[in-house]
Structures are given as structure tokens and as C-alpha cells.
Amino acid sequence: MPMLSGFDLFVLIFVVLIVLTLFAGVKTVPQGYEWTVVRFNKYTRTLSPGLSVIVPFIDRIGSKVNMMEQVMDVPSQEVITKDNATITVDGVAFYQVFDAARSSYEVANLTSAILNLTTTNIRTVMGSMDLDQLLSHRDEINERLLHVVDAAAANWGLKVNRIEIKDIVPPADLVEAMGRQMKAERVKRALVLEAEGQRQSEILRAEGAKQSQILEAEGRREAAFRDAEARERLAEAEAVATRMVSEAVAQGDLNALNYFIADKYVKALESLASAPNQRVLVLPVEATAILGSLAGVSELFTSAQAARDSRAAAPARSTGPTVGGGGSLVPSS
Amino acid sequence: MSAFSALGVWIWFILGLVLLGAEVALPGFFMLWLGVAALATGLITLALGLPWQAEFIVFGVLSVAALVVWLRLAKQASEAPADNPFLNRRAAGYVGREFLLEEAIVRGAGRVRIDDSVWRLAGPDLPAGSRVRVTRADGGLLHVEATGG
Numbered sequence: 232m233p234m235l236s237g238f239d240l241f242v243l244i245f246v247v248l249i250v251l252t253l254f255a256g257v258k259t260v261p262q263g264y265e266w267t268v269v270r271f272n273k274y275t276r277t278l279s280p281g282l283s284v285i286v287p288f289i290d291r292i293g294s295k296v297n298m299m300e301q302v303m304d305v306p307s308q309e310v311i312t313k314d315n316a317t318i319t320v321d322g323v324a325f326y327q328v329f330d331a332a333r334s335s336y337e338v339a340n341l342t343s344a345i346l347n348l349t350t351t352n353i354r355t356v357m358g359s360m361d362l363d364q365l366l367s368h369r370d371e372i373n374e375r376l377l378h379v380v381d382a383a384a385a386n387w388g389l390k391v392n393r394i395e396i397k398d399i400v401p402p403a404d405l406v407e408a409m410g411r412q413m414k415a416e417r418v419k420r421a422l423v424l425e426a427e428g429q430r431q432s433e434i435l436r437a438e439g440a441k442q443s444q445i446l447e448a449e450g451r452r453e454a455a456f457r458d459a460e461a462r463e464r465l466a467e468a469e470a471v472a473t474r475m476v477s478e479a480v481a482q483g484d485l486n487a488l489n490y491f492i493a494d495k496y497v498k499a500l501e502s503l504a505s506a507p508n509q510r511v512l513v514l515p516v517e518a519t520a521i522l523g524s525l526a527g528v529s530e531l532f533t534s535a536q537a538a539r540d541s542r543a544a545a546p547a548r549s550t551g552p553t554v555g556g557g558g559s560l561v562p563s564s
Numbered sequence: 565m566s567a568f569s570a571l572g573v574w575i576w577f578i579l580g581l582v583l584l585g586a587e588v589a590l591p592g593f594f595m596l597w598l599g600v601a602a603l604a605t606g607l608i609t610l611a612l613g614l615p616w617q618a619e620f621i622v623f624g625v626l627s628v629a630a631l632v633v634w635l636r637l638a639k640q641a642s643e644a645p646a647d648n649p650f651l652n653r654r655a656a657g658y659v660g661r662e663f664l665l666e667e668a669i670v671r672g673a674g675r676v677r678i679d680d681s682v683w684r685l686a687g688p689d690l691p692a693g694s695r696v697r698v699t700r701a702d703g704g705l706l707h708v709e710a711t712g713g
Contacts, residue, residue: 242617
């Protein structure tokens, strides 16, 4: 190996320096990142993805910023709600850097800044709401958080795309109370429904009874009307019959009437006499009159009396059946 | 220098191929230019037969030249990718789109819901319900103007 001359050494070093220069000056930024360039440690520009060249020796890469949307877990923290319930909340934030320079140099520790901003705002928003509201208005919470945090983080060159509350955990005894409350609600609803059913059925039953009674009464009323009508008709018929009889009597002979009546009485007596159970004859007073009314019998009586009167002595007067008076039923004119 | 002199001019071609291979294997995109320059130096040496010092200088100059030529060529190609021009630049993609204001723009600042996120607006004072068009995006802030109708 021969000794190198000064020129030879220069050439070798020149080539090495060229290689180093290329290495320092050629920058290829991967997609999804942006690199800031500082000249003598002062920010000058931002490199977009792809191949770019910076001035070697005086330019350096300051920071390599991720321009993709990133997810940040907000660790769980205890928050006191408006109605003094202590709940444990955790969440998640999605943010994306839109200005590499600002995110690098406007804020000292970007992730810690976002995290603190989010946690404090979660406290603020949740502290202004009741527990019930919190559990049912998550969308609203997310929205309010997003508004506040996004506006604040804009100065750091990033856009907060969404903040989501993941879990809201009330204390165990509260959860148990909520469960009881829900159960009670359901039980109450069931009882109310049952009572409603009973009420309805009873109303229906009463309605039925009422209807049946009404119908019955209507039936009775109708029947009474009909009965009355029948009686009226009967009375009318009797009146007509009586009138006809009386007309007949008025026009005809009275004796004919007597005959009929006598005939009826005798028939009645006959049927009484032929009754199979008793041989006791109860005769109304008029019966004697009937007997008396028969002229022949009457004469027999009178003659028999006359004979007895003539036969009997003055002191002895036996009592016998007396058939009184020879009056006729209908006085003869 | 024994190996160097033994291989003669082929050392440049071998070096060029090794550098190109190394470029594929290792990330960085700076050995590419060295490799190209080494191959070109080999060709020049074949043609002219330079002393090795000259070859080295030619190699160094060509390395830088290769990069400069590439940058010139790349300048003519479009900056933004043809597919997905707004990759990682979401706000820029909203320029020209129209939206309906849900809440009024008051004192030049408002908000609008886009794709299930909320974007801040800057523009003239407008009542809620009016249509706006995005004129330009300034980071996370969208500048809007009222559209007729």
C-alpha cells in the first residue's frame, strides 16, 4: 500500500463528506407524518411526506409529528355530580394534529396537555349535572366536552374530533338502590294494571246485572200492562153480558129467570149431595127459601101443619123441624 | 488498494450494485443516489480511463447531481397524490363543500357538524339554517361564505 499524498487524502475525505452530506440533506418523510425543520435551532418550515432536501450543516430535523388521528385513553377519575353522588368516569379522546409546528412548539407536552384539559373538563361538565341526567344524556356530555376541548386545543395546532365517555360507574350501594327503584316501578305498574283489570271486570259485571234487572222490570211492566188490559177486557165482556142479561130480563118474563136460578141451585145441591167424601149438607138460608119457593112443597107443608095442629093436644107440642116461611125468592107481584 | 487495482474499473459497477441493493434493504433513500453515481462513474471510467482520484471526485459530484436531476424531474410531477389527495389533511378536503348551519355564526365564529364531528367556522354573521360554502381551511378552522338560496 503506497503512501497517500495530501491530494489523495483530500479526495477520500471529499467522497466521505459527500456521502455524509447526502445523508444529512436527503429526507424522506413517511406518509402520516410531518417533520419540522430548524435552522440553527430556529423553526423554519415543515416537511410534507415524500422526498425533500434540506440544507445540510445548517438545517436539522426538529421533531417528527404524527399527523394521523390518534386515540387517547382518559384514565378513570372520581367526579362529584351536582346531586353529590361520587361516580367513577373514564373516557377516550380522538384527536388529530393539523399543524406540526404549533403542536411541537406551542405546547411543551402535548399529550399531557390534552389529557389534563379533557379530565378537568369532564369534571366541569359532569359536576354541573345530576346523576340521572349523566346516565341518560351521554351524547350531550360528549358534545359539550368536544366544544370546550376542541376550542382550547386549537391553539396547539390540533383538532379534537371526538370525546366519548366510556363508563360511568356509580357507587355500588347507589346501583343497588337504582335496581330496587326499577323493580318497585315495575311492581307498581303490575299492581296498577291488575287493579285496573279488576275494576274493569267489576264494572262490566255490574253493567250486566243492571241490564238484566232493567230488562226484567220492563218485562214485568209489560206483563202488568197486559194483565190490566185483560182485566179490562174481561170487565167489558162481563158488563156486556150483564147488559144483555138485564136486557133479556127486562124484555122477557121474570119467571123464566126464576126457573133458571132454581134450576142452578138444584143442580148445585145435586152435586153437593153426590160428593163422595161427606154426607153433611150445609144449606144456606136461601135453600129453605128455595124449597119454599116450590109451590107444591109449600102446600104439602102447610097441609101437614094443619093436620098436626088438629091432631095434637094443647099441652103437648113436639118440636120438629120447622121449615119457615113460604116466601119465594123473587117476590111475585 | 490491491483489491481495488485488481478489479479495475469493475469496482464501480460492483459498488453501484451493492449500494442499490443496500438501498432496498435499508431505508433512507440516500444510497440510491450513490449507487446511481457509482454506476455512472464506472461508465465514464470505461469511456475515458481516469486516474482514481478523478474517479472519486466524479463519483462525489455525480452523487449530488443525481439527486438534483431527480428533484428537477419530480418538480414537474404533481405535488399531491392522484389518489386520496387529502390524506392527513382532512380540513382541506372540505373546501368547496356546502353545509347547513345548525347554529348561527355570531361575531364571526360558529360551529357546524361534519361527519359526526364538530368543526369551528369563521365567516360572516349568519342565522341558523342558512347554507354556507367552505372557502378555505385554516388548520382546524373552516372559513365559510354564505351561498345564495
